[in-house]
Amino acid sequence: MTAEAHGYHEEHLPLLDGFHEQYSVHLDKFDGPLDLLLHLIKKNELDICDISIAVITRQYLDFIKLMKELNLEVAGDFLVMAATLLQIKSRQLLPLDDQEEQETEEPDPRGELVRRLLEYQLYKEAGMVIGVRALLGREVFARTAVEPLLAAAQNVEGPLEVSLFELVDAFRGLLQRIPEESFHDVAPGDSLSIADCINEILSLLQERDTIRFDDLVRDEYSRERIIVTFLALLELCRLKLIRIYQGSEHGSIWFVPAVAADSSEV
Amino acid sequence: MNSELPAIVESLIFTAEAALSTERICELLNEFGRDEIRSVLTEMAASYQERGGGFELVEVAGGWQFRTRPAFHSYITRHIKTRTSKFSQSALETLAIIAYRQPITRAEVEHLRGVDCGGVLKSLLEKHLVRILGKKDIPGRPLIYGTTKEFLEIFSLKDLKSLPTLKEIKALDEQPQYERQEELQLEPEKPVPVENDLPFE
Secondary structure: OHHHHHHHHOOOHHHHHHHHHHHOOOHHHOOOHHHHHHHHHHHOOOEOOEOOHHHHHHHHHHHHHHHHHOOOOOOHHHHHHHHHHHHHHHHHHOOOOHHHHHHOOOOOOOHHHHHHHHHHHHHHHHHHHHHOOOOEOOOEOEOOOOOHHHHHHOOOOOOOEOOHHHHHHHHHHHHHHOOOOOOOOOOHHHOOOHHHHHHHHHHHHHHHOOEEHHHHOOOOOOHHHHHHHHHHHHHHHHOOOEEEEEOOOOOOEEEEEHHHHHHHOO | OOOOHHHHHHHHHHHOOOOEEHHHHHHHOOOOOHHHHHHHHHHHHHHHHHHOOOEEEEEEOOEEEEEEOHHHHHHHOOOOOOOOOOOOHHHHHHHHHHHHHOOEEHHHHHHHHOOOOHHHHHHHHHOOOEEEEEEOOOOOOOEEEEEOHHHHHHOOOOOHHHOOOHHHHHHHHOOOHHHHHHHOOOOOOOOOOOOOOOOOO
């Protein structure tokens, strides 16, 4: 979209003169009709409280036309504003009759628009003031007492909770890693139950706070072990006893006890 | 006053996982007076600032936390990955409107911005910068929105009152652009020294 817009610059230089520096990047994403109006007012060095509706309306409509020519989707909001501008313009041209004059308290048809523009300008300014503040995790960093392991699993924006799909993916990865020659005897007596596995995981979590999916099945790489572990994890998740995190996309999946995480938030 | 109190408070904040509120510190150190703890905190913040080190003690979102000075971010990011991205103009405008006008409905935000805000609002909700406060008691019972504690934390704000007032912002607008830059230096407010009634040992 932007590349297309740049190509067009050559032919529409006079019109795009002002937009060139500020808006060439998001020509397709003007922050709303009020933003565009403010820009036009600034460009023409007009006083917000005394805008020349004729000039602004023409330029505003030119801009919308240009957006259409560039095949940009013109949002309905822009059209509403165009209609408002035209309405103001027509009201300025036609003298009011006595009855209408009594009805309208506002002598200047631009009044409402000016108020909205001033208000919008104020919040736009406020947004800029907030925007130049140093951001935590970008310009400012806080000391974190979190264990380095856990820190790896959590990012600044908060833990990225894992979707079921990613969990299944990790599980499949593990199954693929089972050495092919590993046989196992079916001995009904010592088959692993999900309940045992849940207890095992919970006691591990008490000691360590975080576990990686791979660590859970490290010492025993059998299909049965992995499947039971996986089911146990799903069960623990359902019971809301653990939370699952992933540090990065395709990264290791971590398990954190939900209770401990909650108490640390106090 | 116990001469170890500043050290004790410092150790608590140092080991805390998140910003520690004055309230919580007083609760943990119930053998000390609240006023004592408060004055220790403000004095300590001032002394960190004077020291001019790599980090300082700041009050954010109603709690105390050690944070690095913004000036050194380019060095810090050499070994720490930053995951926070800059905010777009529309996100900042929407945030500003919500911060100043909360509780506010989506329709009110959209009227002020003159444009649909559904997408921006959704992403602000996802980033936990904005939350749903409830429903407004008018026809249709629209949701009302407000800013979160994370908003204060991320933008290093002590509380909502520490945002510049809209009047101040209006005043900024009347000055030329280059002067505005200076006005916006983001040094945390200098803490007001608290008078201490207790005799100092």
